[in-house]
Amino acid sequence: MITLESVRKAYGSRVVFEGITLTLAPGRITALVGPNGSGKTTLIKLILGLARPDAGRLLFDGIPFDAEGRYRARIGYAPQSPRLPEHLRVGELFAMLCALRPDASVDETLLDEFSLRAEWETPVGTLSGGWRQKLANACAFLFAPDVLILDEPTAGLDPIAAGLLKSHLRQARSAGRTILISSHILSELEELADDVAFLCEGHLRFAGPVAALLAETGTRRLEPAVAALLRGLRIETGGAPRAGLRA
Amino acid sequence: MSTRRNTVALVLRAGVRDLTRSRWLVIYTVGFWAVTEALFLFGGTGEQVVLSLLNVMLLLVPLVALVFGTAHVHASREFTELLLAQPLSRRAIFLGLYLGMALPLTAAFVVGIGVPLLLHGTTGAAPRLALVFLAGTGALLTLTFAAIAMFIALGGNDRLRAMARALAIWFAFTVAYDGAVLAAVSLFGDWPLERPMLALMLGNPVDLARLLVLTSLDASALLGYTGALFRRIFGTALGPAIAIVALSLWTLAPVLLARRRFLRRDF
Numbered sequence: 001m002i003t004l005e006s007v008r009k010a011y012g013s014r015v016v017f018e019g020i021t022l023t024l025a026p027g028r029i030t031a032l033v034g035p036n037g038s039g040k041t042t043l044i045k046l047i048l049g050l051a052r053p054d055a056g057r058l059l060f061d062g063i064p065f066d067a068e069g070r071y072r073a074r075i076g077y078a079p080q081s082p083r084l085p086e087h088l089r090v091g092e093l094f095a096m097l098c099a100l101r102p103d104a105s106v107d108e109t110l111l112d113e114f115s116l117r118a119e120w121e122t123p124v125g126t127l128s129g130g131w132r133q134k135l136a137n138a139c140a141f142l143f144a145p146d147v148l149i150l151d152e153p154t155a156g157l158d159p160i161a162a163g164l165l166k167s168h169l170r171q172a173r174s175a176g177r178t179i180l181i182s183s184h185i186l187s188e189l190e191e192l193a194d195d196v197a198f199l200c201e202g203h204l205r206f207a208g209p210v211a212a213l214l215a216e217t218g219t220r221r222l223e224p225a226v227a228a229l230l231r232g233l234r235i236e237t238g239g240a241p242r243a244g245l246r247a
Numbered sequence: 248m249s250t251r252r253n254t255v256a257l258v259l260r261a262g263v264r265d266l267t268r269s270r271w272l273v274i275y276t277v278g279f280w281a282v283t284e285a286l287f288l289f290g291g292t293g294e295q296v297v298l299s300l301l302n303v304m305l306l307l308v309p310l311v312a313l314v315f316g317t318a319h320v321h322a323s324r325e326f327t328e329l330l331l332a333q334p335l336s337r338r339a340i341f342l343g344l345y346l347g348m349a350l351p352l353t354a355a356f357v358v359g360i361g362v363p364l365l366l367h368g369t370t371g372a373a374p375r376l377a378l379v380f381l382a383g384t385g386a387l388l389t390l391t392f393a394a395i396a397m398f399i400a401l402g403g404n405d406r407l408r409a410m411a412r413a414l415a416i417w418f419a420f421t422v423a424y425d426g427a428v429l430a431a432v433s434l435f436g437d438w439p440l441e442r443p444m445l446a447l448m449l450g451n452p453v454d455l456a457r458l459l460v461l462t463s464l465d466a467s468a469l470l471g472y473t474g475a476l477f478r479r480i481f482g483t484a485l486g487p488a489i490a491i492v493a494l495s496l497w498t499l500a501p502v503l504l505a506r507r508r509f510l511r512r513d514f
Contacts, residue, residue, distance in 0.1 A: 011513075048332045051513035073334040082325035087268035088261055096261050100254060100333055123268070139329065 001026055002047060002147060002178060007056035009042055016042045017202045020056070024147070024178050029169060031189040031210075032182040033226055034199035040182045043199065044149055047180070048077055073104065076145035078136040080152040086125020090116060090135065093124060097142060107144040113164050114138055130156040137165055147178045154188055166192060190222040198229055205229060254339035255346070258330065262347015266319075272355050275311055279303075279359025287367050294464060297377050300360055301460045304385050305453050306421055309392045312352055313413040316396025319348050321406045328514050341509040345502065349393035353386045360385070377463040384456035387494050391452050392417075394501035401508045424451045428473060441476060448473040452497040455490045462487050 001023065008018035016039040024030050032040050045051040046058060049069045057064055060071045084093060094116075098106055111117060114134040119127065127135065133156045140148055148169070154162045169192055172179060183189050189196075196213050198206040206213055206229060214220060217228040266272050282303055286296045323344065330340050361382055399412050428447050432440060448454055458474045462483065470478060478486050 045328075045514065050328055050331050068336070070334055072332060075332070077329070077332040079325055079328060082329060083322065084326050084329070085261060085265035085323065087265045092261070092264060096257050097333070099257050100330075100335060102253075 001061055002180075003057075003059040003062070004043075004046075005057045005059070007046065007053045007058065009039070009046060009051065009053055015202055017199060017204070018055075020199075020204050022197055022204060022207050024180055025195070026146075026178045027173055027176045028194040029173055029179040029181060029192050030195040030197055031186075031193035031222075032180055032197050032199065033184075033186065033189065035230070038199040039202065040199055041151065044077075044151060044180070044182060047149060048072065048075065073101070073143075074146040076140035076143060076148050078133075078140035078148075078150045078153055080136070080155055081129045081132045082136050084124045084132070084135070087123050089121050089123055090127070091120035093135070094138075094142070097139060101143060104143040107141060110138045110141045110164075110168060113168075114161060128156070130158060130161070133157055134161055141168065141172075145177070147180075148172060149180045151182045152184070153181060154183070154185060162188075186223040186226060187221075193222070196222070196226075198226060200230065251336050251339040254335050255343045258340060258343025259347045259350070262344060263351055266348065266351040271315065272351055275315075275352070276355040276359045279307075279356060280363055283360050283363040287363070293364075293367075294377070296364070297381055297460070297464060301381060301457065304356075304360075304381065304388070305457055308356060308385050308388045309421055309453060310417050312349075312389050312392035313396045313399075313417050314410065315352065316348060316393045317400045317409050317413040318406070320344075320397050320400035321409065324404075324514070331514060337510050338506065341506050345394065345397055345505065348397070349390050352393055353389045356385045356389055357382050377460060380460045380463040384459050384494065387498050388452060388456050391494075391498045391501060394498070394505050398501055398505040398508060401505060401512055420451055420453050424454070425471075441480065444473050444476050445480065448477050449489075449493045452494055455494045455497065459487055459490050459494070462490075 003024075004020050004022045007020040009016045010018075020043070032043065034040050042051060046053055049065060049072060059065070060074070063071075065071055088096075094111070098104075114137070116134060116138055119131065124132070124135070133153070137150065137153055140150060140153075153165060157165065166188075169179060169181075173194075181189060181192065190210070193210055195208060196206060196210050197204060198213075206216075210222060213222070213225050213229075217225040217232075219225040219228055283296065283300060286299050291299065327340070327344060330344075331337065361378075364378060395416060396413055399416070400409050402412075403409065424447075428444070431447075432444070448458070454473065458470065458477060461470050461474065462478065477490070480486075481489055
């Protein structure tokens with residue numbers, strides 16, 4: 001379980017967000033949503049230790065994140081269509097990742113199901129966006145982590161690959177893993193997500209079960225629910241948090 | 248968890264594999280090879296070839312290391328993030344990324360000038376020491392400016408701004424610095440300038456590299472004002488030794504600064 005307590009992050013004078021308190025529970029898929037620039041990627045980077053919070057605490061199973069980043073052995077991360085060393089071959093990249101973590105158990109299921117072995121000798125730079133996304137997703141699942149953090153994981157994927165990924169995410173949830181997905185494709189999140197964390201204008205405007213959000217907004221689908229949240233913010237408070245919807 | 252040495256070696260190997268397949272590195276190697284061959288073709292002796300190569304090296308090596316290095320660090324940002332998301336030491340990742348970029352560039356330069364020089368058998372015509380100093384100072388300049396490139400590129404996310412800074416630093420060290428020194432000499436000619444000039448000499452790795460190679464060739468006439476001063480004060484034995492130490496420090500300092508920035512920054 002990952003917990004954020006009153007987390008604040010700013011770059012210079014620009015406050016990305018503050019007062020973020022959020023729990024990512026095991027056996028549940030949390031959808032991280034919000035408009036562009038709302039701080040979704042920054043939140044992910046804080047959890048990964050790529051950036052440091054200005055205030056607040058981050059805990060892994062109740063223990064504060066260690067400075068050495070040992071907790072990252074239990075996290076799998078898939079960035080969105082990453083640009084990786086373009087002349088490195090797919091096989092060399094996976095071999096390097098496995099060699100970097102010699103003690104970790106390796107789960108190559110997604111490598112096989114995404115047919116990445118057929119591209120083993122292909123330079124990463126010649127892969128299409130969809131193949132790069134498959135590669136990123138396979139990297140996230142490679143060490144069978146307890147926590148999966150995926151940034152736009154279905155971007156550019158064909159329907160078959162997207163279906164395979166969703167199936168794996170459901171299996172991971174059943175196995176009790178903690179999953180955080182950041183995406184703009186709300187219809188896909190709706191299929192998978194148990195919980196929603198909605199970031200907007202530097203604050204966490206909603207955090208809770210999808211069903212609670214739908215009930216709160218009087219809608220049946222995630223997309224109009226998020227739209228209602230956004231409209232509500234603009235009309236009712238001009239950007240200030242709605243008390244009933246705060247986490 | 249991977250040991251630090253293992254992490255450095257694996258990240259370094261990935262960098263070397265990536266860059267040695269890059270056409271830009273091949274062009275860089277072939278370019279130096281072609282220039283060396285052309286200098287022989289136009290009737291140069293071993294010593295003349297080394298002198299001409301020195302001038303090419305002093306301009307080109309910092310430029311390529313700065314521009315290529317800055318572009319490479321920005322292009323590797325997502326790879327860096329993928330590595331940082333693993334349970335690995337930031338120090339080890341930094342060293343692996345730095346060496347993975349700087350060593351292929353260094354090897355490209357050394358192969359580009361070294362192989363044709365060896366093929367032409369010039370070691371008899373040109374002093375062996377000059378060849379060693381040419382290759383060695385070129386290697387140190389590559390390591391220095393690759394580290395400066397890394398320091399610049401880690402300073403922000405704006406690639407164009409970083410590239411502009413890299414070019415400004417290249418211009419400052421290779422062109423403007425000597426101009427500033429000359430201006431200082433002409434402006435303050437009535438003052439005792441020996442100590443400030445020596446400090447200025449140590450403040451530019453490009454000048455130190457030039458001094459080292461010219462000293463090994465015994466081409467005193469080409470040393471320039473600061474070079475001649477350096478030689479007169481420290482002599483032919485101590486001078487090069489001081490220059491080698493200073494150039495080595497020039498290599499180490501930007502590496503430490505870039506590492507500090509890498510360890511502290513948010514990605």
